[in-house]
Every structure is written in C-alpha cells, then in structure tokens.
Amino acid sequence: MNMRNQWPVLPVVAGLASGLLTGCGTETGDTGGSGTSVVMGMSDDVLATDPASGYDPGSWLLFNNVFQSLLSFPKGATEPQPEAAEQCAFSDTKATVYKCTLKDGLKFSNGDDLTSADVKFSFDRMLKISDPDGPAVMFPTLDKVQTPNDKTVVFRLNTPDATFPSKIASGAGSIVDEEQYDAKGLRKDGEAVGSGPYKLDKFDDDEAVFSVNENYKGTAEVQNDGVTLKFFHGDQNALKKALLANEVDIAYRGLTAGDLADIEKSGGDSGVEVVEGSSAEVQHLVFNMDHPVAGQLGVRKAIAHLIDRDALIKDVYQGTASPLYSIIPAGIGGHNTAFFDTYGARPSKAKAAAALSDEGITGKVKLTLWSTPSRYGPATDQELKAIAGQLNASGLFEADVQSVAFEQYEKDIADGKYGVYVKGWIPDYPDADNFTAPFFGKGNVLSNNYSNRAITGSLIPTTAAESDRSATDDEFGQLQDIVAKELPILPVWQAKQYAVVHDDVYGMEYCLDASTVFRFWELDKG
Numbered sequence: 001m002n003m004r005n006q007w008p009v010l011p012v013v014a015g016l017a018s019g020l021l022t023g024c025g026t027e028t029g030d031t032g033g034s035g036t037s038v039v040m041g042m043s044d045d046v047l048a049t050d051p052a053s054g055y056d057p058g059s060w061l062l063f064n065n066v067f068q069s070l071l072s073f074p075k076g077a078t079e080p081q082p083e084a085a086e087q088c089a090f091s092d093t094k095a096t097v098y099k100c101t102l103k104d105g106l107k108f109s110n111g112d113d114l115t116s117a118d119v120k121f122s123f124d125r126m127l128k129i130s131d132p133d134g135p136a137v138m139f140p141t142l143d144k145v146q147t148p149n150d151k152t153v154v155f156r157l158n159t160p161d162a163t164f165p166s167k168i169a170s171g172a173g174s175i176v177d178e179e180q181y182d183a184k185g186l187r188k189d190g191e192a193v194g195s196g197p198y199k200l201d202k203f204d205d206d207e208a209v210f211s212v213n214e215n216y217k218g219t220a221e222v223q224n225d226g227v228t229l230k231f232f233h234g235d236q237n238a239l240k241k242a243l244l245a246n247e248v249d250i251a252y253r254g255l256t257a258g259d260l261a262d263i264e265k266s267g268g269d270s271g272v273e274v275v276e277g278s279s280a281e282v283q284h285l286v287f288n289m290d291h292p293v294a295g296q297l298g299v300r301k302a303i304a305h306l307i308d309r310d311a312l313i314k315d316v317y318q319g320t321a322s323p324l325y326s327i328i329p330a331g332i333g334g335h336n337t338a339f340f341d342t343y344g345a346r347p348s349k350a351k352a353a354a355a356l357s358d359e360g361i362t363g364k365v366k367l368t369l370w371s372t373p374s375r376y377g378p379a380t381d382q383e384l385k386a387i388a389g390q391l392n393a394s395g396l397f398e399a400d401v402q403s404v405a406f407e408q409y410e411k412d413i414a415d416g417k418y419g420v421y422v423k424g425w426i427p428d429y430p431d432a433d434n435f436t437a438p439f440f441g442k443g444n445v446l447s448n449n450y451s452n453r454a455i456t457g458s459l460i461p462t463t464a465a466e467s468d469r470s471a472t473d474d475e476f477g478q479l480q481d482i483v484a485k486e487l488p489i490l491p492v493w494q495a496k497q498y499a500v501v502h503d504d505v506y507g508m509e510y511c512l513d514a515s516t517v518f519r520f521w522e523l524d525k526g
Contacts, residue, residue, distance in 0.1 A: 038226075044058040052129045053133055066199065066210070067171075070088060080165050084103060085102055086104075095465050097156055098154070106217055112193075114195050121178040139167065162469065196213060210228070223524035244272070250500070250502075260498060281424065283492045286421050286448050287450075289449045294419030306352045306394050326484070328432045332431070333432055333470060336477050349395075369399060372405065375409070440488070450488035463476060463479075504525055
C-alpha cells in the first residue's frame with residue numbers, strides 16, 4: 001500500500017462504525033507502563049522505519065508510536081491538538097505562516113535534546129530526499145522552515161493551506177534526531193530514534209519489539225510495558241491459528257470477514273472477541289472519462305442506478321461493510337449524501353434504461369470492469385464480479401471482469417487502457433480536503449481524465465484557505481454535488497477497522513478511529 005496520495009491496500013474487511021469514540025489523552029510525566037507486554041499479530045508488513053520513506057499502514061503504525069509530531073490526533077478526534085508543541089497557530093489571516101512553540105524539556109529516546117533545529121531538519125530532510133515511497137508528496141505548499149530560536153518553528157507556505165496542521169499531525173510530521181539521521185539519504189539499518197511513547201528495540205522480517213520510552217513527554221498515558229508486533233506477511237490462516245493458540249494477544253489487519261463472523265458466532269467461547277472501530281477508508285469505482293464506453297455519461301448514470309451496495313455488503317462482505325454515498329466518508333466534516341440523493345439506494349432498471357436512452361444508446365452495453373486481486377483486500381475480485389452480475393441481471397449490460405497484478409494494473413491505468421476500475425483510499429489526515437484535492441484537483445491521482453473548472457479553480461482553493469474547517473461545509477457540499485452529477489467516480493463502501501483480542505486485553509477501541517492512528521499506549525493486558 002502506498003498510502004494516501006497513491007492508492008493503498010485497504011483492510012481485508014470493511015464497514016462503518018456507528019460513531020467516533022470520544023475523549024483525548026492528557027499530558028503526563030508517567031511513561032512507565034502499568035500492565036504487561038502485549039503481543040500483536042498483523043498481516044501487513046512494515047516497509048520502512050525511516051519516516052522520510054514509509055507511506056504505508058504498517059510503517060505509519062510504527063511512526064505514530066516511536067516518533068512525535070508537533071501535533072497529534074487525540075483518540076476519537078479529527079482535530080489535531082498539541083503534542084511535541086506547546087502551541088501552534090497560523091500567525092497570518094491568509095493561512096500561509098504557521099508557528100509552533102515546543103514544550104520544555106523534550107528529549108529523544110537516546111537522551112538527546114529535541115529542539116526546533118531537529119524539527120526543521122526533519123522536514124528539510126524529507127523534502128530533499130523526496131523518496132517516491134515517502135510522504136514528501138503531501139507538502140507541495142511548504143516553502144521553507146525557519147527556527148528563530150531553539151523552541152520556535154515557523155513554516156512558511158507558498159499557498160494558503162489550512163489543512164497544514166492536520167498534515168504535520170500525521171506520520172508525515174515525525175520528528176527525527178538530527179544527530180542520528182543523514183540529511184541526504186535514508187536510514188538502512190532498521191533502527192529508529194524518536195521521542196514518542198515507545199522506542200524500537202528490534203526490527204526484522206519476523207517481528208518488531210517496542211519498549212516504553214522513559215524520556216517521553218507528551219499526551220499519551222502508557223498502559224503497558226511494551227508491545228511486540230509479529231508479522232504474518234499476508235498469511236491469514238497463520239494469523240488466525242496464532243491468535244487461537246494464544247501466541248498473539250491481538251490479531252489486527254488480516255482476518256477475513258468469514259473469520260470474524262465465525263468468531264462472533266462463537267459468542268466468546270473461543271476466549272477472543274471482535275472489536276470494531278470507525279475508519280475513513282473508502283473504495284470507489286473510477287471511470288475513465290475519455291473511454292469510448294465509460295466516457296458516456298448515460299453509461300455511468302446507468303451503472304449508478306443499478307449498483308446494489310447493500311447486496312454487496314451482505315453477499316461479499318458478510319455484513320462487515322457500510323454503503324458509501326459520497327466521496328467524503330461519514331464521520332468527516334463536510335460529508336453529505338450526494339449519490340444517495342441523486343441515484344437512491346435501491347437499484348432501478350427503469351432509471352438506468354432511461355439514462356441510456358437519453359444518451360441514444362440502444363442494445364446491451366459491453367463493458368469490462370478491471371480489478372486487482374489483493375491490493376485493496378482479498379474480496380476485491382469477488383466484489384467486482386458481483387457488480388458485473390448486477391449490471392448483467394438488468395439486461396442492459398454485458399459486463400465482465402478482468403483482474404490484473406497490481407504493478408501492471410497501475411501502468412495500464414496510467415496509459416488509459418481501462419474504462420472502469422477499482423480504487424481504494426486511506427486518508428493521510430481526517431479532513432475533507434484529503435478526499436477531494438487528490439482526486440479532483442490539478443494533477444489528480446486518479447488518471448481518469450476528469451477536470452472541472454469550478455472544483456479546481458474555486459472550490460478546492462477556497463476550502464484549502466479556510467482555517468475554520470466547519471466553515472467549508474457549503475463548498476464541500478457543492479463539490480460533492482458536482483461529482484455526483486458528472487460521475488467521474490462512484491463511491492461503493494466505507495471501511496471499518498477490526499481487531500480480534502483475547503479476553504484479558506483492554507483499550508483496543510481507542511486504537512481504531514478515523515484518524516488512522518493506532519495507539520499502542522492504550523493497550524492494557526490485565
């Protein structure tokens with residue numbers, strides 16, 4: 001998964017939580033865990049320990065626990081709050097100058113002082129290295145970083161960007177020790193030096209071992225004495241066996257919908273339970289606007305009128321997903337239900353036929369839906385086949401499905417070879433901007449030849465410049481309505497995060513929310 005502004009791997013199962021968790025951490029000087037060590041199994045790999053490179057869920061999981069950012073997302077929240085910083089704010093009305101003051105007494109896990117020079121070094125280094133698998137792509141608006149003194153950092157932006165606080169609160173804002181990292185190259189030794197709640201003691205192909213960082217000063221209250229993360233490299237059966245054999249306390253990102261259903265049916269007899277949390281991960285069908293078939297609005301409208309999201313969730317995802325009716329998911333400010341309002345929830349053959357007729361299309365529409373087998377979860381091919389079945393059952397389409405290995409899939413999309421294809425997205429930060437600008441802004445990542453002047457020329461710049469994010473709801477509503485009308489993409493489902501834990505493990509619910517931050521420190525093994 002190349003997370004965020006390139007398309008990520010979605011979790012194996014998906015769904016929508018009924019609401020976000022509430023509450024936030026309080027600053028504490030007590031960094032000693034109150035419980036024992038916790039062992040967690042995960043199907044994803046950690047692709048990098050250097051935050052200038054990693055841009056995948058596993059790597060950001062490591063970053064969020066080993067490194068500090070100036071700001072962070074409290075549990076259940078989508079607004080960033082001070083973490084390594086004492087305070088941060090825009091110092092101008094145009095949202096182009098962002099100033100942060102650091103807390104007193106910050107230190108890295110090795111005892112080195114953390115000063116504004118380390119913050120500047122971290123951002124300058126990330127941008128200079130500009131690793132293709134790293135987060136530098138998130139900061140096109142960052143012009144330069146200044147350090148008037150040891151405790152003050154000033155970010156000067158070349159364009160108004162009110163989402164900048166959310167960007168630096170993510171894993172992309174990880175602060176590294178200037179004395180321990182090369183300004184021009186990535187760290188290759190698998191080690192990491194940060195100032196977060198944990199320090200990395202060991203990292204290899206089999207596991208990563210974390211202990212509590214005694215030098216940590218921030219908002220996290222650590223509830224354990226350490227975490228061991230075991231890697232199962234996509235082997236779902238091995239992960240399930242390890243969980244049931246008590247070899248791991250937690251199974252995260254790896255069990256299938258069927259596994260979860262079986263565990264829930266057991267009613268706790270197996271000694272484990274399913275914990276669900278909210279998420280802002282989404283999946284869409286994308287339409288190539290220049291394709292001779294999918295490029296016709298009538299065809300896209302017909303598909304929108306025929307897709308049965310509820311049936312997909314029931315038959316493919318066994319009730320572990322939720323229908324998505326807009327490009328901005330539920331739980332994110334600015335969300336509306338533009339696709340529900342325009343096309344409804346129930347399939348309508350009559351409306352689909354009318355859409356084709358209005359376009360002058362007669363006879364069955366021949367169309368291939370393109371998939372990739374595992375990048376967006378192991379049920380993706382099954383899902384696309386189910387969608388093709390829905391289209392064909394109407395008698396209006398003759399659709400089939402082709403599945404292609406991800407590397408070739410991406411090349412073919414870039415070359416414009418596909419008319420309809422599937423894409424998934426995990427946000428960098430929980431703001432409507434991250435579900436709109438990457439898809440519909442200039443140089444968007446969809447490669448579907450869609451552009452709308454009102455979106456690129458007005459709505460995206462206007463929302464990006466507004467520091468009061470709640471004041472952007474009207475503009476984001478207009479944007480969603482335009483996309484629903486013009487149909488460059490069709491939202492399908494929104495994800496929920498799942499983990500399976502043993503009965504003596506607590507706090508998992510505080511690790512699974514729309515911020516995508518997995519908080520090791522909340523885990524408590526009684």
